[in-house]
Amino acid sequence: MKYLKQFLMRHKGKTALAILLLLGQVVGTLLIPALVADIVDHGILQGSMNDVLRIGMWMLTVTIVSTGIAAFGSWITSDLSSLFGFEMRSLLLQKSQALSLQQFEAVGISSMITRTTSDIINLQRTMGMVLQMVVPAPILVLVSIIMTTIVSPVMALIQLVFMAVVLVLAAIILKKSNALSSSIQTKLDRINQVVRETVTGVRVIRAFGNEKYEESRSGAAYKEYADNMIRLNRLFAVITPVVWLLMGALMAVILGVGGALSLGGGMAVGQITAVAEYSILTMAYLIMAASVLTTLPKARASLERLRVLLDTKPTVSDPSHTPMTPLPAPYETVKFDHVSFAYEGAEEPVIHDLTFTLRSGQTTAVIGSTGSGKSTLADLLLRLHDIQSGHILLRGVDVRNLSQQELREQIGFVPQKAFLFSGTIAENLRMGRADATDGELWEALRIAQAEDFVKKLPKGLGSPVAQGGTNFSGGQRQRLAIARALVKKVDVLIFDDSFSALDVRTDAALRRALTQSVTAPAKLIIAQRVSTILNADQILVLDQGRPVGSGTHHELLETCPTYREIAESQMQKKEA
Structure with missing residues (x-):
């Protein structure tokens, strides 16, 4: 993690701007349900076309501004993740040149290629998704619950129950995926090694008529990787349909309870709409955050592999500078x-x-x-x-x-x-x-x-x-x-x-x-x-x-x- 922290500190201005833009996007997103409630209760139900047009224009303005902020924020986060990949690849290249031959051979060419390509790509992708989906989620969820509580504490309690179920499910899946994610990158090292040997040694393979053996050896490496990926994907495949099921159940409960409260005069129709939208936003961001969190074990494994290599101390290192003294010829x-x-x-x-x-x-x-x-x-x-x-x-x-x-x-x-x-x-x-x-x-x-x-x-x-x-x-x-x-x-x-x-x-x-x-x-x-x-x-x-x-x-x-x-x-x- 230290290399990621050092990177974010070096680019703290750009990181702060990205987070600020994402927060602006969250504010715009949270304003929409409140405006929807207002247009329903004070415009549509009251039959006031002027209020409908006025509030509608505010909704359009907020939507356009928040969309622009979101696009600019996405551009900044993409720039950050690309810059992170560039700097990490530069560090890996410098380290590969600094290691002694024995240290470099211990890492292996195939593993070095995997670290420079797949591992860093995993980190770039995860960084972008975390900034855009995970960072705004806690703020959006917290504000949604507060605003729902103001309208109806009962509705807020319903939201909290469903959120807790989603978080527990995500925690279970993350725990089970850790070991699989770590082993997948090692399997990818093996694939790179086999492919590299097969491609560079194609003349020898053909000369010895060894194609069948190489196909078998390559197939075994591919199968090991595929088996692990299938197990990991099956694990992750559980979370999305379950969360969608929970979202449907949440909406049914909110409409049912909200309808009962509305009939008793405890809630306005527009408030029910606002709470429903807040609930949808909350669950949607939780789904996105949960989907990103499922990539964290793999990203963490990749980051650890990079850390181990970058923290390796070269056995051959430069001393304090001692200038050479030219000697007269012959010498x-x-x-x-x-x-x-x-x-x-x-x-x-x-x-x-x-x-x-x-x-x-x-x-x-x-x-x-x-x-x-x-x-x-x-x-x-x-x-x-x-x-x-x-x-x-x-x-x-x-x-x-x-x-x-x-x-x-x-x-x-x-x-x-x-x-x-x-x-x-x-x-x-x-x-x-x-x-x-x-x-x-x-x-x-x-x-x-x-x-x-x-x-x-x-x-x-x-x-x-x-x-x-x-x-x-x-x-x-x-x-x-x-x-x-x-x-x-x-x-x-x-x-x-x-x-x-x-x-x-x-x-x-x-x-x-x-x-x-x-x-x-x-x-x-x-x-x-x-x-x-x-x-x-x-x-x-x-x-x-x-x-x-x-x-x-x-x-x-x-x-x-x-x-x-x-x-x-x-x-x-x-x-x-």
Whole structure:
């Protein structure tokens, strides 16, 4: 609830205006029955056409004004609910970027999508309905009872009895719906997960002929969600017909008792009409409020899911600002100093007491078997995780003493799985440096061996890129991702197995262009293929997260059995 309260406090002026307008609508609504009673008793029954016209004009005026106030109030409440959705989505996006990779994976992409879409839509809808239907209800009901009491205490007592029945019924249904509403959003998470996997993995599903299994798996997720929704809707379906039944019974009682009082001279006919209208208004607003209240358990569950995520404290956070001190060249751009790291819940560290240095203008390569911790080094340098012991220094400053933005501005990163964003090639390349010129983009493409195929595209740099870059081949995506990192102009370039989708000829040409044209940054190449790192200034060999060798290619062939084994196995595969 605190995020909702904070939002309403930030926009208290607009919130107060919305409530004021809604109260104006209530006043207009309450005036109509009084005018109806007046026109019946003093106009129609007295045969006075002038009074009929006079009071009728007042009724028309009140109706027009209250309708205008209601329309403006609805516009304000809609604006408030939309603004709330915008701010909550912004907070969720900021939080998703602030969480560590482990925290984000614990939430899950599907759950994050559900929170950003369904949960916030539930809250927006409920907020609008609460402001328009629930907030005016207590005032309207209270004033209706007071005005009815002035006319006839007996009628007011009848109203109170029927209202109490409606409120008890609503309370019972709300209590029973709480558990169901909470579970429904979790079921929706599962649906999003299944749908996302089915859509993104459609090629694998078809290749394995696994359509029937996926249909069964998806059907099970849909059925669980549908069963819960059916149970919830059946529960809510009870309240409307019961309330309508109570409203009919209330009208019958009011007309019966009112008729008896009227015959005895205790009430005027117009007063009976006014009381009947007050009763209808009271029950109508209670019906609307009750229908809105049935959405509250689901909204509360959605709000709680958002609160849990927004209150999650990132495990990687910015310290008090410590400015970087530029060092004269040549300098140690990056130094891993006795670094150890273990994932949360892991029995063994994935990196053990690792020490090595990346120097400006030099290429450092890391190689090792699968699971040896190679890619983890890139995550640690980018500070996507925090190390448990040791230090990682960037230009002499511990990365934990730098803001994450300041740190990552100094690093160009090419991930193992090249990912492009929807838009154009130019927009993707300028992701790291928005002011890069077209000439700089073409130079980065030339170095990345992507210039030729981009020039052949009809729109060149303006060519469209599908979500994830799916309209390009794997090799083209990798080269575009490399060009994107080169455009950034940074101190450190990280290539996390970024040449795996390239053929040997393109790989060699790209490495040659990097050596000739990208001389200033320190380069870290994480590789599986020995051929990719033959000319590296230093090669670090990892085995189960431990350094087992360091040196050039020729030095390691003589001194490191692990490296020699990797090199010989790849050579044998090539010969085979």
